[in-house]
Amino acid sequence: QKEVEQDPGPLSVPEGAIVSLNCTYSNSAFQYFMWYRQYSRKGPELLMYTYSSGNKEDGRFTAQVDKSSKYISLFIRDSQPSDSATYLCAMIRGTYKYIFGTGTRLKVLA
Amino acid sequence: SQTIHQWPATLVQPVGSPLSLECTVEGTSNPNLYWYRQAAGRGLQLLFYSVGIGQISSEVPQNLSASRPQDRQFILSSKKLLLSDSGFYLCAHGRSNEKLFFGSGTQLSVL
Numbered sequence A: 001q002k003e004v005e006q007d008p009g010p011l012s013v014p015e016g017a018i019v020s021l022n023c024t025y026s027n028s029a030f031q032y033f034m035w036y037r038q039y040s041r042k043g044p045e046l047l048m049y050t051y052s053s054g055n056k057e058d059g060r061f062t063a064q065v066d067k068s069s070k071y072i073s074l075f076i077r078d079s080q081p082s083d084s085a086t087y088l089c090a091m092i093r094g095t096y097k098y099i100f101g102t103g104t105r106l107k108v109l110a
Numbered sequence B: 001s002q003t004i005h006q007w008p009a010t011l012v013q014p015v016g017s018p019l020s021l022e023c024t025v026e027g028t029s030n031p032n033l034y035w036y037r038q039a040a041g042r043g044l045q046l047l048f049y050s051v052g053i054g055q056i057s058s059e060v061p062q063n064l065s066a067s068r069p070q071d072r073q074f075i076l077s078s079k080k081l082l083l084s085d086s087g088f089y090l091c092a093h094g095r096s097n098e099k100l101f102f103g104s105g106t107q108l109s110v111l
Helices: none
Strands: A004-006 A011-014 A019-025 A033-038 A045-050 A054-058 A061-066 A071-076 A085-093 A097-100 A104-109 B003-007 B010-013 B019-026 B032-038 B044-052 B055-058 B065-070 B073-078 B087-094 B100-102 B106-110
Touching: A004 A085, A011 A019, A019 A085, A019 A104, A033 A061, A033 A071, A045 A054, A045 A061, A045 B100, A071 A085, A097 B044, B003 B087, B010 B019, B019 B032, B019 B087, B019 B106, B032 B073, B044 B065, B044 B073, B055 B065, B073 B087
Parallel strands: A011 A104, B010 B106
Antiparallel strands: A004 A019, A019 A071, A033 A045, A033 A085, A054 A061, A061 A071, A085 A097, A085 A104, B003 B019, B019 B073, B032 B044, B032 B087, B044 B055, B065 B073, B087 B100, B087 B106
């Protein structure tokens, strides 16, 4: 079993829709959680960073962490074609090791 | 502000040739530095990380090596490239349990 599971998609939604992206994890020791956006042939860009259960909001993005279920989500409101990218979840094992999901490819259709 | 420079953006190399990819970080001191590889359609595979000058931890036995000759410089090398070394290589920096920031990546094609 992988430490972090993420549906690869692709996920296609119409412009303006609310997008829900999810990851599950198996290691209850994970305490820090991140979401990245990656455009094709570019480095991942950090969108959200959180270390506690609950919700964290930043503009159109909301990160949700449920440690009891080992489940994290990223919600994108009012999705735009420019949001079309691959979204990666990441968690920190120990102090130095960042573990990534395989990424979900999102397409927002105009 | 912190910036991370990674070059070249694209590299085409023949099998058996050497490799040197360089990454430098500005605006921070004593960062943790990382090399990741991303195969097409797959996630990020951690190759090496370093918590200080001369301190390198290898995650996967392979044809590659890493060095950190200066505090903010991280180099990925190979003496003889294999076809399986092709991929998208990413350098990253961060601090313990904090945010991780990536460079723009190098697309390596070994032919």
